[in-house]
Amino acid sequence: MHHWLRHISLPSYSPDTDVKSIEKFFVHHVEYTLARYRGNINQMGAYRALAMSVRDRLIERWKDTQLYFKKNGVKRVAYLSMEYLIGRSLQNAIVNLGLEENFSAAMKNLGYVLEDLYEQEADAGLGYSGLGRLAACFMDSMATMDYPAWGYGLRYKYGMFYQKIKNGCQFEYPDYWLENGNPWEVERLDIMYPIHFYGTCKMEMVDGKPHMAWYPQQKILAVAYDTPIPGYLTYNTLNLRLWSAQPSKEFDLDQFNSGDLYSSLGDRSHAERITAVLYPNDSSFEGKELRLKQQYFMVSATVQDLLRRFRESKRQLTDFPELVCVQMNDSHPTLAAIELLRILIDVEGMSYDESYKVICKSFSFTNHVVARSNLEKWSIELMEKVLPRHMHLIYEINHHFLQQVEKKWPNDQGKLTHMSIIEESPERYVRMANLAIVICHSVNGVTEIHSEMMRTEVFPDFFKLWPERFLSITNGVTPRRWMLEANREMSDLITKWLRTPSWTLNLDLLSDLARQSDVGSLQKQWSLAKHINKERLAGYIEKTLGLKVSPESLFDVQIKRVHQYKRQLLNIIYVIHRYTTIKSMTIEERRKVTPRVVIFAGKAAANYAIAKSIIQLINNVSVVINNDKNIGDLLKVVFLPNYCVSLAEIIIPAADLSQHISTAGTEACGTSAMKFAMNGSIILGTMDGSIVELSKEIGETNVFTFGTRAYDVPSRRSAVRNGEWGVDSRFEAVLSVIERGDFGSHDFAPLLNSLRYGNDYYLLSVDFPAYVEVQDNIDAAYKIPNLWNKKSILSTAGSGKFSSDRSIKQYANQIWKIKPARRSGPISVSAER
Numbered sequence: 001m002h003h004w005l006r007h008i009s010l011p012s013y014s015p016d017t018d019v020k021s022i023e024k025f026f027v028h029h030v031e032y033t034l035a036r037y038r039g040n041i042n043q044m045g046a047y048r049a050l051a052m053s054v055r056d057r058l059i060e061r062w063k064d065t066q067l068y069f070k071k072n073g074v075k076r077v078a079y080l081s082m083e084y085l086i087g088r089s090l091q092n093a094i095v096n097l098g099l100e101e102n103f104s105a106a107m108k109n110l111g112y113v114l115e116d117l118y119e120q121e122a123d124a125g126l127g128y129s130g131l132g133r134l135a136a137c138f139m140d141s142m143a144t145m146d147y148p149a150w151g152y153g154l155r156y157k158y159g160m161f162y163q164k165i166k167n168g169c170q171f172e173y174p175d176y177w178l179e180n181g182n183p184w185e186v187e188r189l190d191i192m193y194p195i196h197f198y199g200t201c202k203m204e205m206v207d208g209k210p211h212m213a214w215y216p217q218q219k220i221l222a223v224a225y226d227t228p229i230p231g232y233l234t235y236n237t238l239n240l241r242l243w244s245a246q247p248s249k250e251f252d253l254d255q256f257n258s259g260d261l262y263s264s265l266g267d268r269s270h271a272e273r274i275t276a277v278l279y280p281n282d283s284s285f286e287g288k289e290l291r292l293k294q295q296y297f298m299v300s301a302t303v304q305d306l307l308r309r310f311r312e313s314k315r316q317l318t319d320f321p322e323l324v325c326v327q328m329n330d331s332h333p334t335l336a337a338i339e340l341l342r343i344l345i346d347v348e349g350m351s352y353d354e355s356y357k358v359i360c361k362s363f364s365f366t367n368h369v370v371a372r373s374n375l376e377k378w379s380i381e382l383m384e385k386v387l388p389r390h391m392h393l394i395y396e397i398n399h400h401f402l403q404q405v406e407k408k409w410p411n412d413q414g415k416l417t418h419m420s421i422i423e424e425s426p427e428r429y430v431r432m433a434n435l436a437i438v439i440c441h442s443v444n445g446v447t448e449i450h451s452e453m454m455r456t457e458v459f460p461d462f463f464k465l466w467p468e469r470f471l472s473i474t475n476g477v478t479p480r481r482w483m484l485e486a487n488r489e490m491s492d493l494i495t496k497w498l499r500t501p502s503w504t505l506n507l508d509l510l511s512d513l514a515r516q517s518d519v520g521s522l523q524k525q526w527s528l529a530k531h532i533n534k535e536r537l538a539g540y541i542e543k544t545l546g547l548k549v550s551p552e553s554l555f556d557v558q559i560k561r562v563h564q565y566k567r568q569l570l571n572i573i574y575v576i577h578r579y580t581t582i583k584s585m586t587i588e589e590r591r592k593v594t595p596r597v598v599i600f601a602g603k604a605a606a607n608y609a610i611a612k613s614i615i616q617l618i619n620n621v622s623v624v625i626n627n628d629k630n631i632g633d634l635l636k637v638v639f640l641p642n643y644c645v646s647l648a649e650i651i652i653p654a655a656d657l658s659q660h661i662s663t664a665g666t667e668a669c670g671t672s673a674m675k676f677a678m679n680g681s682i683i684l685g686t687m688d689g690s691i692v693e694l695s696k697e698i699g700e701t702n703v704f705t706f707g708t709r710a711y712d713v714p715s716r717r718s719a720v721r722n723g724e725w726g727v728d729s730r731f732e733a734v735l736s737v738i739e740r741g742d743f744g745s746h747d748f749a750p751l752l753n754s755l756r757y758g759n760d761y762y763l764l765s766v767d768f769p770a771y772v773e774v775q776d777n778i779d780a781a782y783k784i785p786n787l788w789n790k791k792s793i794l795s796t797a798g799s800g801k802f803s804s805d806r807s808i809k810q811y812a813n814q815i816w817k818i819k820p821a822r823r824s825g826p827i828s829v830s831a832e833r
């Protein structure tokens with residue numbers, strides 16, 4: 001019957017992009033999609049109607065893009081991630097379509113302000129941290145550069161928790177981001193896969209050969225929710241497929257027949273629980289059966305989907321790696337490879353050896369972890385219970401792998417113990433990163449320093465065994481969201497001074513700003529743009545906290561997850577030191593002080609007590625300082641609650657200075673520094689993660705670095721542990737005023753103890769003197785506007801390397817071996833490309 005459909009032409013529904021058509025489609029959605037009257041549509045309603053109008057334009061491109069990939073039989077990459085920190089999508093979609101002017105005009109004609117409608121959108125926080133935001137930036141770059149790619153993940157109903165601060169303390173609330181619906185997703189009830197759990201395995205004879213059969217006990221359905229990801233100024237639009245759990249009908253029917261309707265409904269909610277909530281990733285997952293089920297749920301649905309699409313090519317399964325490659329964002333999706341192995345062997349009847357070759361050629365793995373103790377592992381007991389057949393296969397892989405180790409290093413028990421996929425004592429675990437390295441053809445770190453640490457400290461034996469597998473690809477961020485959308489003022493300036501808008505697609509062009517960094521008029525316009533952004537942030541701070549801050553002050557920002565290794569504690573200890581120093585100054589001396597607003601934002605994992613008490617301390621300090629009339633505008637401290645993508649978009653363009661001060665050798669990358677540098681914020685950092693490369697690009701004299709270098713960390717740590725490190729008296733003085741209760745009666749003893757008695761693992765006391773010194777240099781530099789502005793311009797000029805377009809190009813060329821496949825179509829923009 002379907003060929004009849006081909007002859008039907010749609011009543012002029014081709015989504016034109018002129019202002020009048022946009023108005024029409026908007027009204028159409030008000031009336032027919034939302035079923036509301038034109039006369040009484042509120043801001044939220046208007047946002048939804050607008051989003052639907054944008055979505056229409058995306059869907060057409062998206063379908064065409066998929067068809068184009070399919071017809072051309074191109075090799076594709078599947079990007080697998082347990083997290084996508086997407087943030088808002090409306091502005092991104094409109095900008096990427098190149099239609100902001102038209103949409104703005106159409107909304108204005110209808111009595112709306114486009115920017116206000118942007119603000120209505122919920123922030124999709126389907127991720128917790130860096131690797132989740134990285135996945136979102138990578139999707140934007142893959143789409144923009146026309147790579148044939150798919151994103152795969154989970155559609156959590158509750159994203160990262162909503163953070164509220166009460167009396168200085170963090171409280172976590174569920175973040176039901178779907179409250180007002182999600183106009184970007186398309187529910188695909190036609191794309192659904194069964195996912196099995198638990199049960200037993202039995203050896204059976206099939207055609208005279210032994211064969212392992214799995215009799216699972218639970219079956220849950222994975223339903224696809226598709227989100228179009230538009231590339232910037234290209235017709236190509238990719239798909240992010242997020243899986244949602246749904247009970248299987250058969251399963252419910254069994255229960256119903258047993259006469260127990262209500263427990264069958266209970267099972268329904270049990271099934272749905274799998275994709276109910278995102279786990280914060282720096283609390284331990286150990287023992288969390290639900291998290292293991294989430295991982296398997298995501299990868300099993302994905303692998304089935306990849307196989308279904310591959311089968312359409314009619315090629316043999318041994319050709320799978322020629323058409324598909326799979327990138328795993330950290331070790332969380334590693335079971336994808338085991339699932340593919342299982343299907344090839346158990347369902348397709350391929351041999352182990354042949355199947356193993358297929359997975360090794362298809363999979364690659366990005367590691368985001370530095371400390372070995374943070375590598376992911378799963379209890380074998382749990383794995384055997386939830387995924388018994390997969391556990392067999394892991395044993396088999398390990399068996400073959402250890403034979404290789406034995407061959408390379410005969411009789412070396414140490415090597416076998418270290419490298420084994422199975423940890424034997426004190427308890428038995430599967431080491432997911434070891435498994436990932438064994439089964440992948442490539443594994444990469446996320447900065448040069450991190451990749452080097454992987455080779456020498458985290459996985460040195462694996463590196464000796466397979467040096468060719470280890471690559472380094474420095475992370476990047478998308479300049480569309482982080483510059484063009486978040487910082488219009490500065491973006492316009494850059495376009496003007498570079499005399500081309502194409503820097504947004506070729507960020508290396510920014511380097512040309514360096515040549516002009518001394519030009520007075522550029523400097524003037526540059527600092528004016530920064531000032532406008534600072535006023536906007538000051539307005540937000542006043543609205544949120546009722547606190548007035550002066551945009552004339554130096555805005556000094558640290559925003560990221562709250563963690564001991566990121567050392568927000570060092571920052572606030574310095575703030576207290578600065579405060580007491582100012583208080584002891586004469587009026588004359590105070591005149592020379594550079595006024596600062598120190599801004600923090602970040603969430604602590606709900607069960608991470610020390611991190612939560614760091615948040616408490618910051619807030620308590622802010623209450624004391626901000627209410628001290630004697631200090632006035634010389635110092636203000638701000639903690640902005642509920643850090644998320646859209647908050648970062650307001651803060652980053654307004655920063656004069658941003659802090660990235662992790663103990664050297666603890667931060668794999670730290671992508672926020674790249675966003676700050678692009679936005680002309682001067683970097684204050686330790687030589688860790690991305691700062692090493694940023695300072696190389698920007699020029700060492702234009703960034704402020706300090707502190708222990710990674711190679712000195714072990715010896716200083718042992719000096720601290722053995723009480724051989726003399727603690728700076730200013731540092732100790734701060735600890736005692738906290739102890740005395742100057743910043744509230746909260747029990748800060750555990751926090752203070754983490755810095756004393758040889759416990760200072762993150763070397764705050766060691767780096768404090770250098771930190772104070774570099775802060776003095778910053779104050780001095782800020783007083784000389786043309787010096788400061790020049791540094792700011794050079795920060796932007798030096799950040800071209802850190803576009804995620806560059807990262808993705810490296811992945812495509814070095815790991816995936818895929819090429820762009822650009823579907824030329826009507827591009828509705830005049831912008832050059």
Ligand code: AZC
Nearest residue numbers: 129130131368446667668669670671
């Ligand atoms: C983070 C790293 O901590 C951060 O340094 C890096 O910039 C980011 O990944 C992207 O590579 N790690 C995570 O988000 N999560 C885990 C499990 O490490």
